[in-house]
């Protein structure tokens with residue numbers, strides 16, 4: 719997979735300490751994106767699934783997919799996610815797509831079978847708020863994927 723960086727223990731991309739993987743490639747091109755260096759699908763370096771999994775095992779934290787848009791590499795991402803899930807770890811996934819767009823896309827939809835929380839939608843400069851928990855703009859939602867359906871979105875709360 720093409721990865722810009724792995725952070726081996728962050729507290730800003732979901733609850734608790736997490737291994738955050740920043741994947742290369744993003745076509746959303748949000749104004750004032752904080753990570754424009756990740757837009758190119760050629761940014762970063764090639765990392766094998768086994769290498770990424772080794773880093774996750776070594777850290778022994780839950781996992782967050784970020785970027786870039788992780789869904790840009792959807793096939794490998796789904797394979798990686800199931801391997802992580804088999805370890806019993808939770809997965810948060812940031813994406814510039816909305817939850818509904820993913821539900822309606824046959825190629826992207828299978829990621830919803832494996833991630834626990836989806837932080838959805840593009841960063842919107844006009845809705846930016848630095849006080850929001852785990853997200854940059856108020857249009858983005860922390861979606862409890864396990865309890866949500868296409869027409870009934872349940873937001874994540876720290877009680878779950």
Ligand code: SF4
Pocket residue numbers: 744745746747748751752753754756785786787813814839840841
């Ligand atoms: S989706 Fe995320 S990485 Fe992509 S342009 Fe928007 S803020 Fe940047």
